[in-house]
Amino acid sequence: MTASPAPAAAALTTRAQEVSSRIVDDILTLVRQETSSYDPPGLAAGLDLLRELTVQRLGQPDHEHRHPGGECGDTLTLTYAGTGTGAGPGAGHVLLVGHYDTVWPTGTLAGWEQPGPSDDGRDRLSGPGIFDMKTGLAQGIWALKLARESGAPVPTVTFLFNGDEEIGSLSSRPVIEEAAQKADVTLVLEPSAHGAVKTARKGTGIFQVTATGVEAHAGLAPQDGASAITALSEFVVAAAKVAAPDRGTTINTGLFRGGSAINVVAGQATAGVDIRVSSEAEQDRVDEELDAIKVSDPRVRIEIDHAWNRPPMTLNAASAPLLALAREVALEQGRDSLPDTAVGGASDANFVAALGLPVLCGMGAVGDGAHAQGEFIYPDTVAAQTGLVAGLLGRLARPLRG
Template sequence: MTLHRSSAPQVDAMLDDLRRLVEIESPSRDLVALRASAEAVAAVIEGRLGGRAVLMESEAGPHVHWSGGGEPRVLVLGHHDTVFPLGTLARRPFLVEHGRATGPGVFDMLGGLVQAVHGLAALEDTCGVEILVTADEEVGSGASRALIEERARACGAVLVFEGAGEGGALKTGRKGCGTFELSVRGRAAHAGLEPEEGVNALVEAAHQVLDLAALSRPEVGTTVTPTMASAGTTDNVVPAEATVTVDVRVESAEEKERIESAFARLRPHLDGAELVVRGAVSRPPMPESASAELFGLARRLLPDLTGTAVGGGSDGNFTAALGIPTLDGLGAVGGGAHADHEYLLVDAMVPRARLVTGLVEAIRAGAGRALPSEGGLR
């Protein structure tokens, strides 16, 4: 593998780009903020790689797409939306101290985007490489899934730059995940004078919560977790409506089908109650078999790398479910995703960028021919 040494990753330049992205807040669904964020991502890509990064409009905000030209061979996949509301930056500004960079989105996943771009800048050429940075990953990728799948099919290999697992592990498997909403309709009545005339939606919801929780099969990786509930209007009225939100995680397609069928078969316990179910396991499981080949390449480049299967989902779930080789967790090494203590380890940025360079070279050359025979990356 030959690196373009004049463009070899430099930590100060990477931190400059990271600051630029972090200081433009990008909460999901905020279309104005997401446009500013997409423009900043495009400017970083163009400044480091040349060419033109195209903003692709969607109802969820602009996605960013860039191509290095030639026949597509590898898709670099990420997202620029974050979970933090506007104003978080004022309370938690971008800082670099004690070997850590902190600020909203540094780990999930702006640090990974920066590492990917700087790793690609170290290539002699970027022929066959595409970058897709979406605007709605944190809210389910409804407006980007079709585009992600289209570009993944075209490229044939996918590198996902979500934050690394514990200790810097790559993410070799992910559970499928989804959210269901159960709406209960009952009938209101005076809670003191004639409660028997009502149909208590809260009591019905309580029955359903117990039924749903019983669907969990942790021994095969399936969790069904009621996470939010609301009911009632005031303290002396039998509640006529209730809503329950349920988080679902599964490791296999069979469990996905079982859970979705179970939700479809839900029936009321109380006479007169009605149920409406919405949702699905929208991100299919990412089996470890989908990452095996690419993880093997990564281990030959950095022999100390480890892999882990995790419960959280990403856009890599979609590409892996198509049978396309997909390796995830290539982004920042750090922790605290979605939390106030979110951070990345500065010392890991350059090695991870070099890993990008090596992986892309290996994929484009047909795997083994581009890999160093021993000793890994230097």
């Protein structure tokens, strides 16, 4: 049996339903601007569009700053001061985080096909980045709009839009960490896990492995060569055996390059290895065991760049009250429950959780297919997800933590 919906939460959800077609229009506007992580001009245009859309819905921010990303997309922060009795000293401050870059190369949109209804007859909308995570961006903007229009107090809200999350948040990480330390709580607008919020995520490593061998003519003097490709292949096979799925540790070599010509024993080869771990103990074990791998030809030198990108995320003590508050809002909306879950993917929430600060992730889209052709959202969930964030903002008009 569910609790009776409180007027504020119920009203916000009802209002979100009334304007859901406009929210969907904004989602599709963002999707039509392709923003590959490796396309600086596309990223710049996408961030300009995102800022324009935010200003259209919320007006000019009280403060904004565009942090240059170098080879990555820029990071934009837009702050809107709290309203009503929640403003001023002692007011709450919420950080809403979302990335606008996608994994899809520029030009993907032209050949993208829309799926039919799901097996249970529900409509689906698809597009590059619609699930991960342009829907979350639009829902976050509308959540603040609806919360403000309700007339109830709302906290100061800072939007942080970054364009390098899919490649490790290489330039935006310090901006995220600084902004999170200034806020009371952080909500990350990544897609949900079939409606569940994400309170635990694996840590990630993006390792580069380089093999340096000895070049030689493949026909005249192959014995004089030491193949970097052969040695690195041995390493990759051995590295895969370091994985321990039962402990949450996976290892995937996703990129492999090497050699200079087909008739030359390869003198150089590189591999990009994605590593996911659930604990710091596993991180230490992986480091040790990868370093211990030996290849059969001692003339080949193996060098490993141990680049741990994101620490593991767990539901820390600071985040537990935030999850409880989100569940209260969900019940007030009329939902039966708001489950939470652990997932294998990482996000910018990992950085915030590692600082011991309150954070919830997965506050965005409901759908499926992240990083897969045909990723989609269920448009009939847009109102409820927007209403959830709007209702939570209303409950955070005063600080959650001391």
